[in-house]
Amino acid sequence: MQTKKRHLIKTVLCAVAACGAATPAMADTYPSKSVRMIIPFPPGGTLDVVGRMLAQQLGEQMGQSFVVENRPGGNGTIGAAAVARSEADGYTLLFNASTFISAPMTMKSVLYDTDRDFTPVASVAKAPMSVSINKDLPISDVKSLVAYAKANPGKMTFAVGSIGSAGHLATELLRRSGNLDFMIVPYRGTAPALQDLIGGRIDGFIDPILGSLSYHQSGMLKVVAVTSEERAGNLPDVATVGETIPGYAFYSWYGLWGPKNLPDDIAARLNSEVGKALEVMEPTLKEQGLLSSPGSIEDFRQFQKQEMDRMKKIITEGNIRAE
Numbered sequence: 001m002q003t004k005k006r007h008l009i010k011t012v013l014c015a016v017a018a019c020g021a022a023t024p025a026m027a028d029t030y031p032s033k034s035v036r037m038i039i040p041f042p043p044g045g046t047l048d049v050v051g052r053m054l055a056q057q058l059g060e061q062m063g064q065s066f067v068v069e070n071r072p073g074g075n076g077t078i079g080a081a082a083v084a085r086s087e088a089d090g091y092t093l094l095f096n097a098s099t100f101i102s103a104p105m106t107m108k109s110v111l112y113d114t115d116r117d118f119t120p121v122a123s124v125a126k127a128p129m130s131v132s133i134n135k136d137l138p139i140s141d142v143k144s145l146v147a148y149a150k151a152n153p154g155k156m157t158f159a160v161g162s163i164g165s166a167g168h169l170a171t172e173l174l175r176r177s178g179n180l181d182f183m184i185v186p187y188r189g190t191a192p193a194l195q196d197l198i199g200g201r202i203d204g205f206i207d208p209i210l211g212s213l214s215y216h217q218s219g220m221l222k223v224v225a226v227t228s229e230e231r232a233g234n235l236p237d238v239a240t241v242g243e244t245i246p247g248y249a250f251y252s253w254y255g256l257w258g259p260k261n262l263p264d265d266i267a268a269r270l271n272s273e274v275g276k277a278l279e280v281m282e283p284t285l286k287e288q289g290l291l292s293s294p295g296s297i298e299d300f301r302q303f304q305k306q307e308m309d310r311m312k313k314i315i316t317e318g319n320i321r322a323e
């Protein structure tokens with residue numbers, strides 16, 4: 001009996017060891033089929049543009065297609081929840097913006113925990129934002145924006161594409177940093193907000209530069225400032241908000257996540273491939289006013305934590321809540 005028992009234990013231990021030995025080899029065969037990349041917002045926005053660019057480049061590098069699936073709704077939470085529920089095998093990934101971190105902080109309940117239910121994989125890019133103003137207003141820079149808002153307390157309106165978005169937090173930070181009194185008007189997406197800004201139904205809007213750049217160039221609206229620490233390469237003549245309101249800076253940023261328990265070797269392989277992809281993508285990103293932000297998984301994890309703390313402070317002080 002003892003001999004049989006020892007044999008059984010030995011067999012189990014050998015099997016466990018074999019599984020452990022096989023784990024590092026998973027990344028060698030990954031991916032062996034197409035990978036689904038969920039973007040939890042509609043097509044056409046900056047997030048979608050960058051995500052599709054990354055998906056195409058990863059597919060070329062890794063020999064399997066990375067298929068983008070737009071799954072909008074719930075301010076990005078529906079698509080994110082689908083990834084949280086997926087199998088942790090690397091074949092379902094989430095490409096999302098910083099709204100992924102901030103939006104749940106404004107909601108009563110979310111079907112996942114941002115920290116617990118996802119594996120950070122890679123930081124991809126930072127997006128400086130533009131402060132866009134209706135072309136008919138007597139505003140050409142931050143100084144005149146501040147003067148106009150103070151001369152019309154409570155009357156000026158700023159759109160936000162969604163509650164808790166980077167644009168919302170950047171707008172709230174502008175209001176608090178400049179000690180300004182203006183109304184924030186929520187919209188269901190950036191497209192209708194931009195259309196109302198152009199049509200004169202809204203006075204201002206803060207969103208990634210890529211969304212407003214063509215309208216600015218055609219004279220349909222005015223970009224009077226950018227939210228980055230330095231002037232944007234594709235808008236070199238437009239000053240930063242910080243040049244007038246010291247210390248102000250805000251970015252939207254994009255990253256890649258997998259579900260919790262994503263194998264370390266697959267996460268590491270994806271992180272490495274994203275880094276290679278960004279080397280190829282960087283000139284195009286730069287042309288569009290975006291800053292590539294490659295780094296290790298640990299770099300991304302620490303950055304995410306710092307951003308969560310910063311966003312929580314803005315949301316709490318601004319009493320930002322989704323209805």
